Amino acid sequence: MKTRVFSGMQPSGNLHIGNYLGALKNWVRIQNEYECIFCIVDLHAITVYQDPAELRAKIREIAALYLAAGIDPKVCSIMVQSSVPAHAELAWMLTCVTPVGWLERMTQYKAKAAKQESVGDGLLQYPVLMAADILLYQAGIVPVGEDQAQHLELTRDIAQRFNSLYGDTFVVPGTSLPAVGARIMGLDDPTQKMSKSASGANHAVALLDPPDKIRKTIMRATTDSLPCVDVTTAGPGVLNLLAIFQAFSGWNDDQMRQHFNGMRYGDLKKQVAEMVISHLEPFQERFRRITSEPGYLDGVLREGAERVAPIAEDTVRLVKQCMGLYTSPANAAL
Ligand code: ATP
Ligand code: LTN
Numbered sequence: 001m002k003t004r005v006f007s008g009m010q011p012s013g014n015l016h017i018g019n020y021l022g023a024l025k026n027w028v029r030i031q032n033e034y035e036c037i038f039c040i041v042d043l044h045a046i047t048v049y050q051d052p053a054e055l056r057a058k059i060r061e062i063a064a065l066y067l068a069a070g071i072d073p074k075v076c077s078i079m080v081q082s083s084v085p086a087h088a089e090l091a092w093m094l095t096c097v098t099p100v101g102w103l104e105r106m107t108q109y110k111a112k113a114a115k116q117e118s119v120g121d122g123l124l125q126y127p128v129l130m131a132a133d134i135l136l137y138q139a140g141i142v143p144v145g146e147d148q149a150q151h152l153e154l155t156r157d158i159a160q161r162f163n164s165l166y167g168d169t170f171v172v173p174g175t176s177l178p179a180v181g182a183r184i185m186g187l188d189d190p191t192q193k194m195s196k197s198a199s200g201a202n203h204a205v206a207l208l209d210p211p212d213k214i215r216k217t218i219m220r221a222t223t224d225s226l227p228c229v230d231v232t233t234a235g236p237g238v239l240n241l242l243a244i245f246q247a248f249s250g251w252n253d254d255q256m257r258q259h260f261n262g263m264r265y266g267d268l269k270k271q272v273a274e275m276v277i278s279h280l281e282p283f284q285e286r287f288r289r290i291t292s293e294p295g296y297l298d299g300v301l302r303e304g305a306e307r308v309a310p311i312a313e314d315t316v317r318l319v320k321q322c323m324g325l326y327t328s329p330a331n332a333a334l
Pocket of ligand 1: 008009010012013018020022143144145146147148181182183184185193194195196197198
């Protein structure tokens with residue numbers, strides 16, 4: 001049996017090249033090797049307020065972006081988290097075995113909570129729901145960007161704690177990070193991770209940005225005051241541009257050094273911009289095609305949910321039995 005892979009993205013903000021290079025590109029690469037489930041995690045998105053009409057539209061946009069990136073719905077399941085109720089059900093059961101101290105230590109929670117006057121409980125529970133997403137399908141591998149590594153460690157801790165309290169129930173999942181592009185930094189501030197929720201106009205390149213805008217954003221990227229590239233001593237801004245180029249081009253370190261050492265920053269930026277545009281233009285064309293086919297997206301999402309729901313229901317039944325929760329006699333023998 002193939003190892004199962006699970007990953008997801010939140011339908012909030014505009015997907016950017018960090019999301020693509022950190023996660024989506026990896027998903028496409030491994031989709032034929034494993035049994036993959038790619039989720040649009042709308043229940044995670046509502047941990048901060050979302051305008052309902054915008055959220056509805058974003059869910060479909062993310063699904064179309066998965067497809068435009070090359071995820072093949074014939075070999076993978078693409079589904080929306082809230083369409084399989086077992087995600088929320090398992091999250092509650094896992095909440096009950098998770099010490100609150102583990103959650104309060106999460107750096108993403110601390111960063112997001114610091115920006116808000118009143119912190120919703122959902123923001124604290126966020127990684128438990130993420131653990132439920134993964135454990136529900138007994139996934140062995142979770143391909144994500146580096147910022148999610150801490151949440152995955154917590155997922156393993158929760159799985160191990162559950163297994164030691166109630167007996168072997170969950171597969172303990174591994175993290176898969178890309179070799180290049182696991183942490184793309186903001187173009188306006190290379191000390192901060194590129195993020196969908198950051199507001200600066202020159203912060204990110206969105207996957208649906210037109211070529212002119214991409215050029216402008218990259219040409220304005222923050223570098224340092226040295227005149228030209230030195231791959232070994234470059235500061236974070238230049239390293240970030242090089243990482244973006246390398247992740248899109250697939251060049252090795254030697255090729256990168258030979259090509260870019262000694263190049264003026266203006267030329268580096270031009271080449272990075274053209275590399276990004278050459279990948280995003282065909283991507284955007286596929287996105288337009290997918291979104292103009294009536295009924296196609298809904299069909300993909302329906303099929304995805306139908307395919308994975310029985311796996312999720314089996315796990316919830318097993319967990320209920322382990323914990324001593326009520327299961328009807330018809331289910332007791334399963
Ligand atoms: P937000 O800022 O709203 O939390 P985000 O940009 O971090 O959003 P997510 O939906 O949280 O996006 O992440 C989707 C996937 O993209 C995850 O696997 C995450 O690790 C990855 N990812 C996010 N930002 C980056 C980045 N800057 N570089 C590499 N990977 C990233
Ligand atoms: N928290 C993740 C999104 C996410 C996820 C998951 C990723 C929710 N559930 C399960 C991998 C596996 C993020 O990228 N912000």
